[in-house]
Amino acid sequence: MIDEPDSFSPRQGGTGDINGDNNVNLTGSHGRVWRGDIHIGLDALDRLAERVPPRRPVSANRLELLDKRFVPPSGPGFAQAQERLRNPGTVVISGQPGSGRLAAGLMLLHRSGQGDVSSFQELTVTEGQLDPDPRTIQEQERLLLDLTGYGHSQLSDIKNAVEIFRAEVEQRAYLVVVVSADQQRAWGTDxxxxxxxxxxxxxxxLRRHLEVEGIALPDKAWFTPGLAHYLHSGRMSEIAELADQVRAARDRALSAEPGNWLADALNALADxxxxxxxxxxxxxxGRDKALLFTAAMLDGASVDEVFDSEARLLTVAKYPHSGSHSLDEKDFTQRLDDLRLKVDAHGVRIAELGLDAALRTYFWTSMPGLRTAFRNWVASVVASQKVTGPHKRQIVERFAEQALAVGEKEHIVLLVHQWTRENLRAKNRDNYRILAEILLHFGLTHEQRGQEFRRQFYDWAKNPSTATPLARxxxxxxxxxIAPTFADQAVVRLRHLAGHGDEEVRSAAANALLRLAGVAHFWRRILYRLCPTEDSDHFPAPDRLLFAGLAAPELLLRVRAVLGHSQVRRQLTTCWRLILADPLDWTPELVTRWLSAKNPVLRRILVDAAAPDPALLGYxxxxxxxxxxxxxxxxxxxRVVNDLRTAVDRALDLTFLSPEARPEETGR
Known part of the structure; x- marks a missing residue:
C-alpha cells in the first residue's frame, strides 16, 4: 500500500469537483456484518450500480468558463503548441508575466487531443520530485506543470525529475510545462x-469577458479616461478584474448606462x-473606526445588524466605555452620516465602489495587534441572533480573505475547531458546520496558502480521533x-478518513472514493494505493472493504479499459489472493458477482489469485x-463454471485427468 508525500510548490491553490456517476453505499440496512472496525451490509453490493444525476466536474466547469472568456494569444506559438498536442506528448510554453500564459496552458489541454478533457491534473514538486507518481498517470490525462514561480537554482534541481516524468508519461498523456521568459534557454535544449x-x-x-456577463459597452465608452492603461499594458488578471468590477457596478445599480459602469469600475480599481x-x-x-470597519466587513447589512456588530467589536476589543449616557451621544444615523456611509434599501454601504475592500485591507494590514480581536469578533457576530445568515456568511468569507492575505492560517484553523466541536448545541450545529466548510474551502483554494491547508487536511485525516464534525x-x-487538481492527495486523505473512529465518517469517505472511482484514472489511483505489495500478507480491514466496492463488476466494467493494463491485473490478483486466503462473509458474494459478469479476464484473475494452492482453487x-x-x-x-473448471485444471496441471479424477471442491 502506498501513501504518497504531500506536495510543495509556489502555486498552491486548487479548485473543482470531479465525480463518477455511480452512487455507492458500503453500509446496508440488513445483513450487517462486523469485521474489525468496519461495518458492511451484504446488500451494499446490490447498490453499487445505482445511478444518481451526474454532477458536472467543477474542474471541467473551470475550463469551460475559461474557454468562454479566452482569446488566443498573438503570434504563432499557441497554434504550434496545439499542433504538437494533437496526440499525447509534451510542449513547453513561455510568456511574459501578465500575458495569460497559464490560461493558455490550460486551454491547450482543454482544446487539444482526444479523450476525456475532465481528467485534468496539476503537477507539483516535492523535494525535487514530481507529484503524482508517473505510474498513476492514465491514458489521455491532461497535465499542467507551472514552473514560473521557480528560480534558476531551483529549476536546475528539478530539471532531471521533469525529464524522467516526461519520458514516463508522454506516450499516453498530454503535458504542458509553463516556464517564465527568462527560463527559455535552459529548457529549450532538452x-x-x-x-x-x-x-x-x-x-x-475585455470585450469577451463583458459579453459573458451580458454587457455591451457603447463605442464612446472605449475612450473613457483611465481605460488606456488596461488596453495597452494591462495584465490579463487586471482586465478580468476590470470586467468583474463593471459587472459589480451594474449589479449595484449605480447607473443605467454601461459607460457609467465602466467609469465606476475604473475608479474602483484606482489605487x-x-x-x-x-x-x-x-x-x-476609536468608536468611529470600529463602525467604519464594521461597515466595510458587512457592506449591505441593515442598520440594526451594523449596530449590533459594532457593539460586539467594541466589547471584544475591550474598548473603554465613553461614560456618557446614550441620550447625550450622537444618534446612530448621525454617526453613519458623519462617516459618509450610505443608507438605502440595500442597507448600509460605503458609497464608493471598491473602497470597502481597500478599508478591509487597511485595517487588517495596518493593525496587526487587533487581528485576534477581529477573529473573536467574527465568532461573536456569527453567534448573534440579530445578524442574518447571508451576512454571517459574508463576514466569514471576508475574514478568510484577509487572514489568508496576511498569511495567518492559524486564525482560520482556530475558528474551524471552534465551529466543529462535538458539544455544540444541535440547533446551531449545521450552521456552524457550513461556515467552517466555507473557511476551509477558502484555504484550500488560496493561491499561496492552499498547500498549507492540504497539509493540515493530511494531519487531520491521519488522526482517527479528529473531531467527527470536522472529519465529516x-x-x-x-x-x-482537492480531487480535481490534486487527485493523488485527495485519495490519500480519503483513505485515511476511511479509517476514522466514527462509522459515518468511514462510510462517507469510502463512498466518496467509490464515487471518484467512476472515473477511470481515479479508479486506478485508488487501487494503486490499496494494493499490498506482492510479497505482503497484510491487507487491513478498511482496505479490504474498499476493495470490495472498487472491484464490484458494476463499477469495474464501467471503467473496463483499465483491465487492459497488466499492472491493474497484477494488483487485482494480489488483492484477491489475500481475500481468498482469509475470506470474509462477503467474499463468496463478490466472487459470484465476478462470475456473473461472464468476463474471461475477471475469471482469469480469480484463478491466478488462487493458484497454485489446491485448497484455494477448490474453494x-x-x-x-x-x-x-x-x-x-x-x-x-x-458455461461459465465449465470454463472456470478448465482454468482450475490448468492451474493444477491436471488437464490430462478425466472429469471423474478431478479434485473435489471445498466448502472452506
Whole structure:
C-alpha cells in the first residue's frame, strides 16, 4: 500500500469537483456484518450500480468558463503548441508575466487531443520530485506543470525529475510545462524548442469577458479616461478584474448606462489604499473606526445588524466605555452620516465602489495587534441572533480573505475547531458546520496558502480521533475541491478518513472514493494505493472493504479499459489472493458477482489469485458450483463454471485427468 508525500510548490491553490456517476453505499440496512472496525451490509453490493444525476466536474466547469472568456494569444506559438498536442506528448510554453500564459496552458489541454478533457491534473514538486507518481498517470490525462514561480537554482534541481516524468508519461498523456521568459534557454535544449505565447489583444479580452456577463459597452465608452492603461499594458488578471468590477457596478445599480459602469469600475480599481488610509487616520475616536470597519466587513447589512456588530467589536476589543449616557451621544444615523456611509434599501454601504475592500485591507494590514480581536469578533457576530445568515456568511468569507492575505492560517484553523466541536448545541450545529466548510474551502483554494491547508487536511485525516464534525466536512472537500487538481492527495486523505473512529465518517469517505472511482484514472489511483505489495500478507480491514466496492463488476466494467493494463491485473490478483486466503462473509458474494459478469479476464484473475494452492482453487470452484446450482438461466452459468473448471485444471496441471479424477471442491 502506498501513501504518497504531500506536495510543495509556489502555486498552491486548487479548485473543482470531479465525480463518477455511480452512487455507492458500503453500509446496508440488513445483513450487517462486523469485521474489525468496519461495518458492511451484504446488500451494499446490490447498490453499487445505482445511478444518481451526474454532477458536472467543477474542474471541467473551470475550463469551460475559461474557454468562454479566452482569446488566443498573438503570434504563432499557441497554434504550434496545439499542433504538437494533437496526440499525447509534451510542449513547453513561455510568456511574459501578465500575458495569460497559464490560461493558455490550460486551454491547450482543454482544446487539444482526444479523450476525456475532465481528467485534468496539476503537477507539483516535492523535494525535487514530481507529484503524482508517473505510474498513476492514465491514458489521455491532461497535465499542467507551472514552473514560473521557480528560480534558476531551483529549476536546475528539478530539471532531471521533469525529464524522467516526461519520458514516463508522454506516450499516453498530454503535458504542458509553463516556464517564465527568462527560463527559455535552459529548457529549450532538452525539451525541444520552447514556444513563446504572446499577449492576446487586450480590448478583445475585455470585450469577451463583458459579453459573458451580458454587457455591451457603447463605442464612446472605449475612450473613457483611465481605460488606456488596461488596453495597452494591462495584465490579463487586471482586465478580468476590470470586467468583474463593471459587472459589480451594474449589479449595484449605480447607473443605467454601461459607460457609467465602466467609469465606476475604473475608479474602483484606482489605487484606493491612500483613500482608505486617509479615511481611517482622519478619525480620532476609536468608536468611529470600529463602525467604519464594521461597515466595510458587512457592506449591505441593515442598520440594526451594523449596530449590533459594532457593539460586539467594541466589547471584544475591550474598548473603554465613553461614560456618557446614550441620550447625550450622537444618534446612530448621525454617526453613519458623519462617516459618509450610505443608507438605502440595500442597507448600509460605503458609497464608493471598491473602497470597502481597500478599508478591509487597511485595517487588517495596518493593525496587526487587533487581528485576534477581529477573529473573536467574527465568532461573536456569527453567534448573534440579530445578524442574518447571508451576512454571517459574508463576514466569514471576508475574514478568510484577509487572514489568508496576511498569511495567518492559524486564525482560520482556530475558528474551524471552534465551529466543529462535538458539544455544540444541535440547533446551531449545521450552521456552524457550513461556515467552517466555507473557511476551509477558502484555504484550500488560496493561491499561496492552499498547500498549507492540504497539509493540515493530511494531519487531520491521519488522526482517527479528529473531531467527527470536522472529519465529516473534510470528506466532501477532499472529493470536490482537492480531487480535481490534486487527485493523488485527495485519495490519500480519503483513505485515511476511511479509517476514522466514527462509522459515518468511514462510510462517507469510502463512498466518496467509490464515487471518484467512476472515473477511470481515479479508479486506478485508488487501487494503486490499496494494493499490498506482492510479497505482503497484510491487507487491513478498511482496505479490504474498499476493495470490495472498487472491484464490484458494476463499477469495474464501467471503467473496463483499465483491465487492459497488466499492472491493474497484477494488483487485482494480489488483492484477491489475500481475500481468498482469509475470506470474509462477503467474499463468496463478490466472487459470484465476478462470475456473473461472464468476463474471461475477471475469471482469469480469480484463478491466478488462487493458484497454485489446491485448497484455494477448490474453494473458488466450490463457490462457482453453488452459484451455478442457483443461477438462471442455468445454461449460461454452466458455461461459465465449465470454463472456470478448465482454468482450475490448468492451474493444477491436471488437464490430462478425466472429469471423474478431478479434485473435489471445498466448502472452506
Amino acid at each position: 525539451f525541444g524548442r520552447v514556444l513563446t505565447i504572446g499577449c492576446p489583444e487586450r480590448a478583445a479580452v 484606493q489604499r491612500g483613500a482608505a488610509r486617509n479615511r481611517v487616520t482622519a478619525l480620532r475616536d 466536512i473534510m470528506v466532501p472537500l477532499c472529493e470536490t475541491v 473458488l470452484y466450490g463457490i462457482g458450483r453453488r452459484w451455478q446450482a442457483a443461477a438462471t438461466p442455468a445454461e449460461d452459468a454452466e
